[in-house]
Amino acid sequence: MADSIVVVDPYSAGRGIAPAFAERGVEAIAVLTTPEPPAGLAKTWTPGDYREVHVLSDLDELAAKLAGHDPLAVVPGTETGVEAAEALSELIVPGRSNVLTLSSARRDKWQMAVALRSADVPHLRQISSDRVDEVAGWLRREGLENSPIVLKPQESGGTDDVFVARPGDDWRAKFDRILGSVNKLNLRNDKVLVQELAVGTEYEVDTYSIDGQHGLAAVWRYAKQCRGDRLGIYLSNTFVSADDPVVDVLFEYVCQVLDATGVRNGPAHVEVMITATGPRLIEIGARLAGAEQQELSLLGARESQITRMVRHRVDGDTSVGRYTQHQHVKSVYLSSPAAGELANAVRFDELPDLLPSYQRDVLPYREGSLVPRTDDLWTSLGYVVLATTDLEQLERDVEVVREIEAGLIVV
Template structure:
């Protein structure tokens, strides 16, 4: 029996093995590290796999995988992208993406380089470990008195993404990132410095087959800055397919996908719609993470997981547009400071309080020790709202914000 090979099947990728199993296709796991990173450990389900390998000798593993005659080799999450593409080329040549551009689908600096090489509009940026080089680059690009972003090149979830305003010193933030270990447990050997893109940010989730790109769903982000932190999520809202923003966004995203060599599989693309037009924030050659597959299915009746199975099992119906079944919004909750969470009893009753309530992922309750929310990783959790009535969702988000405003965090003995 043929199988699928899943590399680092964590986060949203943990849904792939069960989805293939429903179609009678077993799954084999390949881990790029002996154990999942701490951020993904809770989503590793070894029981879903008939065999598990740890990536060590690539050529030896490729020979073993060829013996298993897999349908495909796929990444489960960001950390598995390059390994999956390399293994796929060794096991099933020509079936994945353009191998020479694999790093450009993972490294945020190289994404911008690929766009520049293809003539696709992009943000001005520099990758450096030298603050002197950064200062000179800012002067040469007339950005010394402009807002800029400094961030890791290979992380996720708005991890250590900072913004500095004109006149603010970016060097302490640069020094904080350089040499540190990010949320994916990778060392930050370089720092990415970019001009600040301002506008409305969108998540564009796609699926591609042999270079033809289909639109799975589009989501509008609402974010806020807290001090110098950029990327505190407020909400994500599905955008109806008839919205006027869809055509220019998708036209741009198709150019991005071609530029970074993505030909087969899902992509998660974050784009800022600026006054000058769309500009790429980043692209991931993998499934949209967290519970995005579930909420997409709720909104449009389809998901990247579903299309992945159709692509490799049915060999059809993976590239298309989408239809809106219902309005859906994920509303994120933030902690104002670090300490012990209080006044949180209503978080346990959201299903009773919100008419459009669908589900909630909230790890913290009354008495929990929480960290100040500065990115997606430190969010208190989120609530999924769904309804045929967009106004009802708006009203429920306002109630969530009222409950959030009543939360208090007491300094604990360890934080006082």
């Protein structure tokens, strides 16, 4: 049996792939698409977990070298590794990844919309351009000149440089700010994606597919808010029961999205807005749900996309199905309305004793720390993870966290 798995850009949630396979006696080989990880992901890079580490330069040459290991699969660890992982997979273990000709539709937000349109899947109106005059003409033709719109990079993550422009706002200034800048994934924004604003409730739908059959690993409900022109300041992320009627609506739509974008094998992370006219895709990533979402899924469902990947790749288990909720889980995000020095944060240290449902926290700032103004996921003050079978207790603990947040002082 093959005794290795290749992970391309094993950062963010992808850091958990190597340890999970190691528990089953399968060693991991890392492929990096850049000599160093993007700055925002560097802390999640653990080179000691890998038998070999390669930096991608010549695709064919590296594929020939890796093929000698007869790996179980080639998988992406995070967003930056998706296209390289799929290209390597097709050269080394053909048929074990996704439809290669649609690879850009799983990475580039404009190509996602093109793929959905081609497959007659409902989608948001949008345009990709590097020209202000072209966008202005499109807004006129679509009747969106006096409607709120969203401007964002075509390839990015974590609500990085995502702006909302409401009627009367200067959307051109936001366009110019995005165009040509380098985002948190260390990619230059050569074009800007402009969309109609989707209004409704946003969900994260995490799937795992095997040979074109799709399974549902988790569904999460986002709560976000706008601050000025910034869209996507996280408030919370809540695990949704598989029995909730919205899950059926989401999964039916997401399966159409997966088929349209050529997802056939492995994990996908799909963000969908339930609007007044039905579900609409925000974006899809043909990779694991990032950050700590794998660990959070284990808390709520006792399984994750990574555990499904191990069953699929090591055990040959081809069953796909729907997760079961075992606990209520919520991540509560904290934010700062301004940049400055943080005060009155001493209660952060008391959270394990104050909250019966407390699991852990990621709160890098403490009393006296210099904090940024929260504009997106990257500038959040951090979050607290709560999990329990008692929903009322969970809600009480959320209130305590919000009380502590309200008492924070930034000067």
